[in-house]
Amino acid sequence: MANIFDYMNWRDISLEKVEFNEIDNLILSRLSYFPFDGIVNENEEITLKEAYEKTKILGTTGRTLQAEDIDLYPLLAKSIRFGKCKLTKFVNRVEPEEEKQFSAITILLPDDTIYVSFRGTDNTIIGWKEDFNMSFSDVVSSQTEAVNYLNDVASRYNSKLRVGRA
Numbered sequence: 001m002a003n004i005f006d007y008m009n010w011r012d013i014s015l016e017k018v019e020f021n022e023i024d025n026l027i028l029s030r031l032s033y034f035p036f037d038g039i040v041n042e043n044e045e046i047t048l049k050e051a052y053e054k055t056k057i058l059g060t061t062g063r064t065l066q067a068e069d070i071d072l073y074p075l076l077a078k079s080i081r082f083g084k085c086k087l088t089k090f091v092n093r094v095e096p097e098e099e100k101q102f103s104a105i106t107i108l109l110p111d112d113t114i115y116v117s118f119r120g121t122d123n124t125i126i127g128w129k130e131d132f133n134m135s136f137s138d139v140v141s142s143q144t145e146a147v148n149y150l151n152d153v154a155s156r157y158n159s160k161l162r163v164g165r166a
Contacts, residue, residue, distance in 0.1 A: 012079050015111045029164035032105050032119035034073060035060045040090035048085050052077030085109055099129040102142040104149050114157050118146055118165040
């Protein structure tokens with residue numbers, strides 16, 4: 001059965017030539033889980049390739065949630081399709097006292113669209129507590145933060161938005 005790696009080997013064609021599709025959506029939604037702390041600052045724009053190079057220098061390439069992301073990160077960074085995509089507005093906030101986790105990254109795509117990737121909760125105690133709170137609360141604070149984040153991105157850029165969550 002084919003996977004993301006097969007897709008990248010087969011479909012490494014620029015987004016200007018072959019339009020965005022569901023598999024691209026899946027791939028970009030994973031970026032919110034990559035180790036961008038100290039790599040992509042909230043108010044700078046750097047390419048995925050530059051982010052990977054900085055990650056290698058800082059030695060944080062192995063801090064990923066999914067084991068296959070260790071191999072996916074350099075593949076994406078070196079690819080024609082994603083390597084020149086610009087990353088910005090990376091946020092990773094974990095606030096145990098509020099039982100809140102929030103992480104997002106904005107990806108500026110070469111087809112003049114913007115992709116916002118939100119991270120879901122993880123299997124930490126804070127993640128479990130936040131999931132539990134969502135079961136009986138109308139809104140949890142990370143959801144409000146996500147709306148504010150998305151509104152901020154929409155106000156900064158005059159482009160179509162795509163949104164994903166892994």
